[in-house]
Amino acid sequence: MGDLAKIFKAYDIRGVVPAELDAETAEAIGAAFVRVTGATAVVTAHDMRASSVPLSAAFARGATAQGADVIEAGLGSTDMLYYASGVLELPGAMFTASHNPAQYNGLKLCRSGAKPIGRDTGLTEIRELIEKGVPEHDGPSGTVSQRDLLKGYADHLKTLVDLSGIRRLKVVVDAGNGMGGHTVPPVFTGLPIDLVPLFFELDGTFPNHEANPIEPENLRDLQAKVRETGADIGLAFDGDADRCFVVDERGEIVTPSAITALVAVRELAKHPGSSIVHNLITSKAVPEIVAENGGTPVRTRVGHSFIKQTMAETGAVFGGEHSAHFYFRDFWFADSGMLAALHVLAALGGQDGPLSELLTEYARYVPSGEINSEVADQAVAADRVRAAFAGRPGVTIDELDGLTVGADDWWFNLRPSNTEPLLRLNAEAADEQTMAAIRDEVLAIVREK
Template sequence: MRDLSKLIKAYDIRGVVGEEIDTDIVRKVGAAFARLVDTTVAIVHDMRPSSEPFAQAFAEGVTSQGHNVIDCGLGSTDLVYFAAGRLDVAGAVITASHNPARYNGIKLCRPGATPVGQDTGLGDIRAMLENGIPAHTGAPGTIAHRNLAHAYADYLRELVDLSGIRPLKVAVDAANGMGGHMVPIVFDGLPVEVVPMYFELDGTFPNHEANPLDSANLVDLQNKIREVGADVGLAFDGDADRCFVVDETGASVPPSAIVALIATRELAKAPGSAIVYNVITSRAVPEIVTEHGGTPARTRVGHTFMKALMAEQDAVFGGEHSGHYYFRDFWRADTGMLAALHVLAALGSTEKPLSALVAEYSRYVASGEINSEVANVPATLAEIEKRFDSAHTDRLDGLTVQLASGAWFNLRPSNTEPLLRLNVEAPDIQTMTKIRDEVLAIVRR
C-alpha cells in the first residue's frame, strides 16, 4: 500500500499525478467516500488533463457501493458546493486548485456543502483505503448527467443586486483555469464589458500559474488594466473558488479590504450579525465590523474552522486574507465568484474609482506572508513568546503577539512542512519593517 500521508492533507486530497495519485486510488476514494456519506454524490471536475478520467474513476467508485452519481461536468469548486446545497447531496470536485500542472486532487463535502476535513471524514477515508473497502453486494448505483452552471449563475445573481449600476470595464485573468468557463456564464447580461485574459481551458497553464496569491501571476492583469483603461481587474485561481482584485491603477487590493467591504454590505442586509475572520486578517476587519454594528468572531486559518465558527455564530459572512470568502446564503461555503459580484456592485454604485473605494477599508501596512524553514518549530515559538512576554499573546493558531504600538504579528506552523509563516501588520511601514526584521532575525538565526 502506498504512503497516503503525502496524498491525504488536512482539508483535501492532493498529489502528483502518476506518482501519488492515479485513477486506481481515485476509484477507491470514491468507494470509500460513498460508504462515508451514504447518499447520492454530485461530481464536478476542472480542466486538468487527468481530471475527466479521474472524475469517471471516482464515479465508478461511488456507484460500486450502490450509490448514485450526478455528473455535473466541467465547473468551479463552488459549483459543487451549489449542487450539494441546492440538491442536498454530497459533493466531490476533481481539482488541485492553484497547484502546478503536475498535481491533481479531490475536494469533498457532505450534503449542504458541509466540509470534509481530516477530522470530519478524510481520516476515515484513509483508514478504509489502508484496511480495505468492504464490497457492496447489491446493485450498483447509476450516473445521471446534469448541467447546473446556469442555475448556479442565476442563484448568485439573486444574492447580489447589480441592477442600476454604472457600466464597468472588467479585465479578468482566468489563468487558463475554470474562471474562463464560469465567468461568461455568470456575467452574461450584466452591465459589464469583460476583457478576457487566458480564458482558454488548459490545465498545463501555458501563460502563468493559476495562483493569484503570488504577485508574479498578477503582472499580466495589471498591465492589461492600464492598457485598456479597465475599472477593475479580477484574477481567479485554477478552480475559481478564490478571487483577487486589482484596482484601476494596477495596484493589488488586499483581500482583507475586500473582506471588510463585503462585510459592510452583508451587515446592511442582516444588521447585527456575526462576521468571521481569521488570525492573519487585518485588524481593520473587526474594527469596521464593530463600527457597522456587527459582531466580529476570530478563528484559526482554514476553511473547516471558518465554516464551523460561522455555523456556531450563525454568521452572515466570513473572509480570509488568502482570498476565500464564505457566505451564509451560499451554505457557508466559499465562492470567489460571489465575492467578485459584490465588488462589482459596490464599485458600480459609486462614481469613485476602485482605489478610492477600497481606501476606506485599508488602514494598516502588512508584510504579506513570509515563510522560513525552522528545525524546531515549538522551540522557536517559545523563544519568540519569551522575547515579547510583555505584550498580549495568544495561541489560537500558532502564536499571535499584539503590541502596544497597535502592531501585531502571527507566527504559525505549516501543516505539512517544517516552516513558520510570519504575518506582520502595523500602523506604518517603518514599524512594520522593524517588527518583521526583529522576528525574522530570531526565527532564522
C-alpha cells in the same frame, strides 16, 4: 495504490498523478465516500486538468459499485460543485488540485448541503476504510448521468447580489487558464460589464503563469492589462476559481482583508447586527469596521474548517480569510470567489468614484504579507521570539493559532506550516516604518541573524 497518508491532507486529497493518485485510488475513494456518507446519490464536477476526467470516471465506478447514483456536472469551479451539492442536497466531489502545478490532482469532498469533509469530519474515516478494504455491495449498482448545472449556478449567484442599476464597468479578468474561463462568461452575461478576458483558454498545463494569485508575480499580467485598457477593476481567479484577488484601477493589488471588510459592511446592511467571522491573520481593520457597522466580529484560527464551523455555530452571515477565501451563509456557508467578486462589482458600480477611493476606508494599516522562513525546529524558533517580546510594556501574547504578539499600533503572527519545516510570519502596523521594524526584528530572531 499510493501512500494514502501522503495524499490525504487536512482539508482535501491531493497528489502527483499517477505516482501518488491514480485511477485505482480514485475508484477506492469513490467507494469509501459512499460508505462513509451513506449516500444513495452523489454529484461530481471537475477542472480542466488532463487527469480530471479519468479520475472522476474512476471515482464514479467506485461509487456506483456501492449502489449510489452519480450525477456528473462536468467542467466546473469548486464553488459550482458546492452549489450543486446545496441545490441538489447531495454529497459532492470536486476533482481539482486548485493552484498546484500540472502534474497534481486531487479531490475536495463535501456532504449534502456543501458541508465540508476534512480530516476530523470524514477524510480520516475514508482513508482508514480504504486501507482496510471497502466491503463489496450486495445490491444493484448505481447509474451515471450527466447534468448541466452551470447556468443554474450563474443564475443563483446573481440572485444573491443585486447588480441592477450599477454604472457600466470595464473589468479585466485573469482566469490563469483555469476554471474562471468557464464560469465567468455565464455569470457576467446580462450584467453592465465590458469584459476584458485574460487566459480564458482552459489548459491544465498553465502555459502563461501559475493559477495562484496569492503570489504577486502571478498578478503582473492582470496589473499591466488594467493599466493598458483603463479598466475600472481587475479580478484574478485561482485554478478551481474558488478564490478571487482584486486589482484596483491603478493596477495596485487590493488586500483580501480590505475585500473582507467591504463585503462585511454590505452583508451587515442586509442583516443588521449579524456576526462576521475572520481569521486571526486578517487586518485589524476588519473587526474594527465590523463593530463600527453594528456587527459582531468573531476571530478564528486559520483554515476553512474553522471558519465554516464557527460560522455554523454563530450563524454568521459572512466570513473572510487573508488567503482570499470568502464564505457566505446564503451560499450554504461555503466559499465562493465569484460571489465575493460580484459584491465588489456591485459596490464599485453603485457609486461614481474609483475603486482605490472606495477602498480607502477599508485599508487602514500596512501589512507585511506572508513571509516564510525555513527553520530546523519550528518550536524552538517560536520560543525565541516569544521570549524576546514577553514582558515588554503594553505587549499582549496569545496562542490561539501559532504565536500572536501585539501592541496598540502593531501585531504579528508566527505560525508553523503543517507540511514543511517553515514558520510563516504575518505582520501589520499603523505605518510602513513600524511594520518594517517589527517584521525585520522577528525575522532576525527566527533566522538567528
